[in-house]
Amino acid sequence: MASMGEFELLARIRERLPAAGERLRLGSGDDAAIAVPGGATATSVDAVVEGVHFTREHAELSQIGHKALATALSDLAAMGAEPGEAYVFLGVPADLDEDGCLELLDGLLALATETGTAVAGGDLARAAALTVVTTVVGHGPGPESFVTRAGGRPDDVLAVTGSLGAAAAGLALLEAPELGVQLSASTKGALCARQLEPMPRLAAGRALGSAGATAMIDLSDGLGGDLGHMAAASGCGAVVEAASLPLADGLEAVARAADRDPLELAVAGGEDYELLAALPAERFGDAKATLARLDVTLTRIGELTAGEGVEVRRPAGGRLEATGFDQLG
């Protein structure tokens, strides 16, 4: 690595990046990338840091690259935006060589290709811990076409895509492979994949926006915390029936083996990157049918209220702590 030059690595990186596209008029390699956005843009930044968000013990380099872009694109999904450009900073520790950097980048680029995202620029520096900071730009016809967290109204139905708790269960399996979990290899593999290679719900997000979602957020910190953000931004309270939560296949078996509460993993586990949407009650059926055509389930889990705060009701009575993941806590 000592002999590796930044410029040589940059040249190998640039070979892999698109020179231009429909919106992107000039890609990586100049002082800035040039784009012609058209309508309105939604822009978000997301960082993953070794030791905080992943370890190289559990995640392959290509998976780290995938997840770095996936977590950023998930924010665009939650806006109902069409993915456009991504800009990537890579902080390279001394023990990651040039081929390792490219392996990480190739994982990121595979997801970029799959989602129609153009990696248009970035930066590179030495870092104490492997760090990937991804800025993504999404597009829509106008500023009102995006769904924020703030438009929810009392009595709106709360609905989540897919299933909850998979990423937390996957993490538990990765961290303690000696757990005697009675599950098929394919179910275990699916749970680990949800932790290591989450897929942003981009098509579902756009469909929910078109179906009349009044507010939307992606579940990165956990349902409890993220619902709190949406309810507060919308000036509402929220009630969720824990019995209605769509638990991931295998979550209960992992929770049993790890002596954890499956509902708690589903509510506070985080990193599922599913979408939580608020919808007028009369729009829920159409939204569910639209998502079914995308092969995505949509489950009604509660509603916004005229009150304050978030209540997650246990099936047998009582409440779950509705907290999320705190990056600096």
Add this chain to the structure above:
Amino acid sequence: MASMGEFELLARIRERLPAAGERLRLGSGDDAAIAVPGGATATSVDAVVEGVHFTREHAELSQIGHKALATALSDLAAMGAEPGEAYVFLGVPADLDEDGCLELLDGLLALATETGTAVAGGDLARAAALTVVTTVVGHGPGPESFVTRAGGRPDDVLAVTGSLGAAAAGLALLEAPELGVQLSASTKGALCARQLEPMPRLAAGRALGSAGATAMIDLSDGLGGDLGHMAAASGCGAVVEAASLPLADGLEAVARAADRDPLELAVAGGEDYELLAALPAERFGDAKATLARLDVTLTRIGELTAGEGVEVRRPAGGRLEATGFDQLG
């Protein structure tokens, strides 16, 4: 710090950020910021990492914040773009408390206000070393309104704004305050300020674009390296007369005391964040007069050629090594 919550710090940060502006329709606090760009955008990412780009021993936290944004905006200056939005990732080491984060941010925000840049979003994570990654979006009426590195032609005049070597001299003074440099306190202070708080040449960049610059780049890695990038992108060679370089006030005294070659500091030192432009010879006079009205000098230092490679000719004959700063070398 152990008791500090991410959400509390985010709330204190968001109080300081603009909610919206002319282009920015929704600032920090949702899944993504919403903007209506209008014409075309120029987007760039720049990172500063403790131990690589700065030390807290020499730079105050507010200066680190200033420099993080300044280096990113300098790329927009080199495109002739109008600054628009900035997105900031802050990697927070364990020994930086909440007030320290805000001090850094306030330095960044002061420059944002001064330059008309809206800090529209970002992210925050634990990091081993203090890291600031800044993505900036600049604007122009259309994609052709930006000046790339690639439009230079043989016989175009090469010109630089301001003066060279100041940042390298400032760094030498900061790193070895015991150097017996015969300079006034104000000259020393000005050199250190060029290292710690560079000002992006935004107005000069737009003026050079309007004045017919065919190619432009900001001097971050040093004139030698950056001229090489521009010449290569333009498919040209370049010749520079070292005797014509506008050396910063005090550079020669610092170089003498440090037993360094002042020309080498000016050519290879880097971090001056001046602009290097290529212009048709007949446009140089007008461009110089236009920049004079902005109180910025423009100095003719050489020309692009039909050849290959960059030659920096010493006054007494011979050539300077035209290399720049390699981030990973």
